[in-house]
Amino acid sequence: MAMRRRLMTLSATILAIGLAATTVLAVKPEGNRATRENGRVIYERSCLFCHGAEGKGDGPAGWFIGRYEAPHPRDFTSEGFKLRSTESGSLPTDQDLFRTVTRGIPGYMPSFAGLTETERWQVIAYVKSFNPAFQTETPAPLLLGGPAPLASPTSIETGRALYVRFECQACHGIDGRGDGPVSEAGDLKDASGLRIFATDLTRPLSFKNGSSPQDLVRTLMTGLDGTPMPSYAAQLTGKEDEAWYLAQYLLSLSSGSFP
């Protein structure tokens, strides 16, 4: 566990650097053969080591990541995606993939903000070619509607009440430390049947899907596919304020320790 924590802190730094570079978007190259071919070259240099030559998540890194330890690098050919703006079970949008590649995944995948934006789009076009579903499905982002209300003691208190009413504590624990009874019992599994843990919500820099209020609302609306973290969209649609209050409460859990 201590080892895992250290890893996370290290990549949190990478994440912070990654974020700075995401603001301007270069013109996205067309998703044609030349783009994919350029993407393949980048993939083989930067991604193959973990995700494998055929995108099956079985690159040489697996030799020391540990066969039974989650998460495995994503298998692009058959698995869904955790980090999306789309409804549960949908593929991610291109923007979602761009965000993932740019930011990386704290603790598990480095940020690729060092690639130019064009290179990132190219590698994304190549990654998408591993799964034919990208040809037939048209993922659409969920609308997160409405501006964020200001955080106040009342909004945070409302967020806490929602946390309890939505039984987040079953998995994340009443204090959000990731020690809910279902997680402690070892009942949580990912899409490969490997044991995973509910996130410690007091450590926002470890969040894979980001930790701004917008990021948290997105996580709550979409859920993380391939994990037990469910979508709360049906319970929050039309009640955007509640989603923001919940996000504000989550951020308040770390306001003491968070720089």
Added chain:
Amino acid sequence: MPLTSLAGETGATLVGRVVFRGTVPPPEVVTVTRDPKTCGETRTIQPLVVHPSTRGIQNAVVSIEGENTSPNTDTTKTTAITNTQCAFSPHVEAIRVGTPLEVRSHDPVLHNTHIMTGKRTFLNVALVPGGHPVAKVIKMPGLYHVQCDAHVFMQGSVVAFDHPYYAVTEAQGDFRIVGVPAGRHQVTVWHETLGALHHEVTVPAQGDVSITIEFP
């Protein structure tokens, strides 16, 4: 052989029973650690439900292989899975591609209905007490596994077909598929623990055909 007619309009009716002659393994008894008021103190898990007198197997899915991929025109139909007393009702559901699958809960506790096909999530939604049901159209034929991560003993299955020739066996092991076109067909039976079995059948233009399919 392509199946061209729509079920219910013309053709024969295939009736039958799926039976099990072997020894039924003892059920698994699970101690409930969460929400015992709603879920009970223990759960008896027996996926192989065999009727004591007919030996019929409940919850087997019977289907006829076909190439009828004619689109599902009945858009009014919804198939629902209800979370009730910490179980999925029905435990096994068969559905036609193009039909919305609705998940809902009657329980006063949090469930998440998490449906996977292979390693890909089809749907994973939180159902809070008094909250809204969620519906999503099934677009791909195949086997969907249903679970609740908050109560791991809750398991179920949905099998989706791109044709109308399927049925789920009832308590005595009986099934009935209407509108089957004449000809030789391959009947497939699937059960969650027994696996799949195939059976040839010749169907006349009209009338009933009766078959008994035996596991193992």
